[in-house]
Amino acid sequence: MAEPLLRIKSLCKSFGAVRACHDLSLDVHAGEIHALIGPNGAGKTTLLNQIAGDLSSDSGRIFLTGQEITHLPLYRRAPLGLARSYQITSVFANLSVEENMLLAIQAHHGHSFRFWGRGLKDPQLLAELGPALEAVGLSERAETIAGNLSHGEKKQLEVGMALACKPQLLLLDEPMAGMGPGGSIELSKLIRKLKKEMTILLVEHDMEAIFSLADRITVLVYGEVVATGSVDEIRSNPAVRQAYLGEEN
Amino acid sequence: MHMLSQFNRKTICIISSALLLALLPMLATLAGEPYLVSLFSRILIYALAAASLDLILGYGGLVSLGHAAFFGIGAYTVGILAHHDFEETALISWPLFIPGSDSGLVAWPVAILVSALLAAIIGALSLRTRGMHFIMITLAFAQMLFFFFVSLEGYGGDDGLTLFSRNTLPGLDLGDDVQFYYVCLALLGAFLFLAGRLVESRFGMVIRGCRESEKRMQSLGFPTFRYKLLCFVIAGGAAGLAGALIANQVEYVSPGLMHWTRSAIILVMVLLGGSGTLYGPVLGAAAFLLLEEVLSIYTEHWMVYFGPVMILVVLFARHGLFGILVGKENRHG
Amino acid sequence: MLLFIEQILNGLQLGVTLFLMSAGLTLVFGIMQVINLAHGSFYMIGAYVAATVTALSGSFLLGLAVALPATAVIGMLVEAIVLRRLYKKEHVDQVLATFGLIMFFNELTRIIWGRQPLFMDVPSWLSGSVELIPGIPYPSYRIAVIGVGLLVALFLYLMFTRTRIGMQIRAGASNREMAGALGINIRLLYTLVFGLGTLLAGLAGVMAGPILAVEAGMGESILILTFVVIVIGGIGSVRGAFIGALLVGMVDTLGRAFLPALFRMFLSSAHADGVAASVASMSIYILMAIILIWRPQGLLPAHS
Numbered sequence: 038m039a040e041p042l043l044r045i046k047s048l049c050k051s052f053g054a055v056r057a058c059h060d061l062s063l064d065v066h067a068g069e070i071h072a073l074i075g076p077n078g079a080g081k082t083t084l085l086n087q088i089a090g091d092l093s094s095d096s097g098r099i100f101l102t103g104q105e106i107t108h109l110p111l112y113r114r115a116p117l118g119l120a121r122s123y124q125i126t127s128v129f130a131n132l133s134v135e136e137n138m139l140l141a142i143q144a145h146h147g148h149s150f151r152f153w154g155r156g157l158k159d160p161q162l163l164a165e166l167g168p169a170l171e172a173v174g175l176s177e178r179a180e181t182i183a184g185n186l187s188h189g190e191k192k193q194l195e196v197g198m199a200l201a202c203k204p205q206l207l208l209l210d211e212p213m214a215g216m217g218p219g220g221s222i223e224l225s226k227l228i229r230k231l232k233k234e235m236t237i238l239l240v241e242h243d244m245e246a247i248f249s250l251a252d253r254i255t256v257l258v259y260g261e262v263v264a265t266g267s268v269d270e271i272r273s274n275p276a277v278r279q280a281y282l283g284e285e286n
Numbered sequence: 287m288h289m290l291s292q293f294n295r296k297t298i299c300i301i302s303s304a305l306l307l308a309l310l311p312m313l314a315t316l317a318g319e320p321y322l323v324s325l326f327s328r329i330l331i332y333a334l335a336a337a338s339l340d341l342i343l344g345y346g347g348l349v350s351l352g353h354a355a356f357f358g359i360g361a362y363t364v365g366i367l368a369h370h371d372f373e374e375t376a377l378i379s380w381p382l383f384i385p386g387s388d389s390g391l392v393a394w395p396v397a398i399l400v401s402a403l404l405a406a407i408i409g410a411l412s413l414r415t416r417g418m419h420f421i422m423i424t425l426a427f428a429q430m431l432f433f434f435f436v437s438l439e440g441y442g443g444d445d446g447l448t449l450f451s452r453n454t455l456p457g458l459d460l461g462d463d464v465q466f467y468y469v470c471l472a473l474l475g476a477f478l479f480l481a482g483r484l485v486e487s488r489f490g491m492v493i494r495g496c497r498e499s500e501k502r503m504q505s506l507g508f509p510t511f512r513y514k515l516l517c518f519v520i521a522g523g524a525a526g527l528a529g530a531l532i533a534n535q536v537e538y539v540s541p542g543l544m545h546w547t548r549s550a551i552i553l554v555m556v557l558l559g560g561s562g563t564l565y566g567p568v569l570g571a572a573a574f575l576l577l578e579e580v581l582s583i584y585t586e587h588w589m590v591y592f593g594p595v596m597i598l599v600v601l602f603a604r605h606g607l608f609g610i611l612v613g614k615e616n617r618h619g
Numbered sequence: 620m621l622l623f624i625e626q627i628l629n630g631l632q633l634g635v636t637l638f639l640m641s642a643g644l645t646l647v648f649g650i651m652q653v654i655n656l657a658h659g660s661f662y663m664i665g666a667y668v669a670a671t672v673t674a675l676s677g678s679f680l681l682g683l684a685v686a687l688p689a690t691a692v693i694g695m696l697v698e699a700i701v702l703r704r705l706y707k708k709e710h711v712d713q714v715l716a717t718f719g720l721i722m723f724f725n726e727l728t729r730i731i732w733g734r735q736p737l738f739m740d741v742p743s744w745l746s747g748s749v750e751l752i753p754g755i756p757y758p759s760y761r762i763a764v765i766g767v768g769l770l771v772a773l774f775l776y777l778m779f780t781r782t783r784i785g786m787q788i789r790a791g792a793s794n795r796e797m798a799g800a801l802g803i804n805i806r807l808l809y810t811l812v813f814g815l816g817t818l819l820a821g822l823a824g825v826m827a828g829p830i831l832a833v834e835a836g837m838g839e840s841i842l843i844l845t846f847v848v849i850v851i852g853g854i855g856s857v858r859g860a861f862i863g864a865l866l867v868g869m870v871d872t873l874g875r876a877f878l879p880a881l882f883r884m885f886l887s888s889a890h891a892d893g894v895a896a897s898v899a900s901m902s903i904y905i906l907m908a909i910i911l912i913w914r915p916q917g918l919l920p921a922h923s
Contacts, residue, residue, distance in 0.1 A: 091501065091505065110504070111504040111505055112504040112505075112507055112508055114507075115505065115506055115507025123502075127499055127501075127502050129494075129498035129499065129502065131498055132494060132498065139491060140503070140506060141506055143488055144507040144508055149508065150488075150513075150516070151488040151489055152484050152489050153487055154488070155486040156486060156490070156491045157486070159488070162488075198506070202506065343711065349710050349714060351714060411908055411911055411912065415911070415915050415916075417710060418652075418654050419854065419915070419916075421710060422847075422849065423850055423907070423911065425843065426846055426847050426907055427904060429904070430900075430904035433901060434897055434901055437893075437896040437897045437899075437900045438897060439896075546839070546843065547839070550718045553711070553714065554718065557715050561711070589722040589723070589725065590723055590730060593721070593723030593726070594719060594723055595719070596715055596718065596719030597719040600705070600708065600715050600716040
């Protein structure tokens, strides 16, 4: 079997007395959409934060394409092919939509110690800007200040920025949250399309979306993996039904 | 249409104030108030210092309360070089002999370099922190330099150094107030132009992104510390140039130039004019120094009125004078 | 050796004064997340009020008794009128507005008391000196200052560990949302904490009165030292402020006293004094830089 794209080995993280993740191991294979589900407080977002580097881990190791990234600073992970969206949208609120996108594009165009040419007139960056905005349906809103976008549009922009980084592994933290039904369908379509280009680790509460999108699912409860498997395996797993799905039915 | 009218308002503001500044010496002569030329030289110099602070404060979101340190170091560099030149002693006698200099072509670039170097050291330490820590630490390091120069008896200590004359520049006589005024104006104009390009460039975009959310910038893959540090260094160098000019203007340097209240006043200028605009701080410097000039005619206790005015500005006029003049929507870009 | 002990006591005296200044301010920073440059103004107000009342009544204790509530009340008024509106603003706005307060208070004292500094006498019953350690006479007043400072430290320690209000304040310093969720009246708590902070600053000002000249702007020189203490100790931590204050007091005092002698061992005496003076004046900032490299959040940060 090929080396998994992302390998997590015995990861631990505590906040004081609260265990956010404990002896957690997980493999995400190249090309799959891997969903992470679990009740509130299961440690899903914490795990994404640890993978992305927003949080340090107490112990355990994280590998991306075989390279250890456990202690790599946040900014060194993006160049290795890691991009993420946040649960609480964090676009640059006082910059315009195109400036937001430009920063994401600029990020993988070498260093930004360029002091003269205007960023918004740089042909190299502009060549990518149009398609990147197009991809998330924000071409019309290019000059809008990002803080003035609707909630759904901010989410779109955030996903778009993650895509502009051309990641190998995309971490999506509840992308559907707060989206209307129409928006969720659009986003599902987009995620399905992305699958051809990248691997996706998805945290989501919308079960319908997860069962239709995911190739494999991992269930987290209190920071521990309860089960990992295909959609059908997870649906029929008694432990999962009891621990998690049971609550909903 | 609306955008256009605001664009025009901003352009009209900038062009008319540039025109006013360009014609000022002539107007001052016509009005029979030649001292206005030196008052406005002072305004231009402080405008340069304030605009340089705006680069890190308004665009980078870094609230430095120690900017006067670089201003003061720039001034002292000119003062010390001139002192050794006048005394015909060595600035450094070992390992090689380096004399002083009274040439602006030497002293001013050295002033920029020395303050930029200092900004690199102070920045490297203080940029490890953020928020309140950053404010207090920049303040503390500036005070450290203040006390250093107070205790530096060799260069006048508390009393400071008096310059024998202004620096020399080929083809110009800086001793002439009008010529000196135009040199200040040209340097301020050049800085505003370059800084305007800078904030629109790729580098500037990174700095503006850091202001919004540094963590987000890092997760996009930007090593933000380096960018912020370089921005801090550029701002420090520009403040050093302003310091070199103020040393020439008053022909005197003292530790008071880098006292923390001076940093606070430069900060007040930036916010009074409108931060994140580059032109705002120029307005802010003019407003502050003119107000000081006018108010102190009427009362020696002008600060008792100015203090509450500043509080009101914070509470009710957050976008500063420039925001009021051009409309807050179009302050940037 | 005698000189050394005397200097230690001097360092201790500066340290406890700095502790009085920083204990309240670090709480204001930690709990309200507001940067207050005007803290030194309350130090100055305390000194002025005490000097005036003492001069009029001839009683230092009466001066103290009037100055403390006066600074606390002025502090709480300033909190209610100005500071309260700044809590949700950016730090830069807080800097600007509290700098405005400094300008206002400094100039106001110049209007009321004039530009000449006031001088406060040490009360007669504390004017002598005592030999704490045989052979080392030390001014009683300075010993009293040290004693008061240590008593206040003890009082704060008991308040924060044993009383309900103290625990509420500590909860506020380490987690604001949590404190709100526990049903603590945040608004009142803020005003009280601010009042406590200004009262302590006022106390520091009163005690400094007979040692230093009472003049407009006297608050600013100690303000910067207070900042250094808070940076070293960690924002929001009273314990950190105590350790930081003693460190800064000692390093500053001992540096000024002994660096010249130290440098004379290596350099010619003319050179040595100059270099030593420069290094001594920078010593606490160098201390701060070292601690900053080692622990950017200070020695005992309240937010872990």
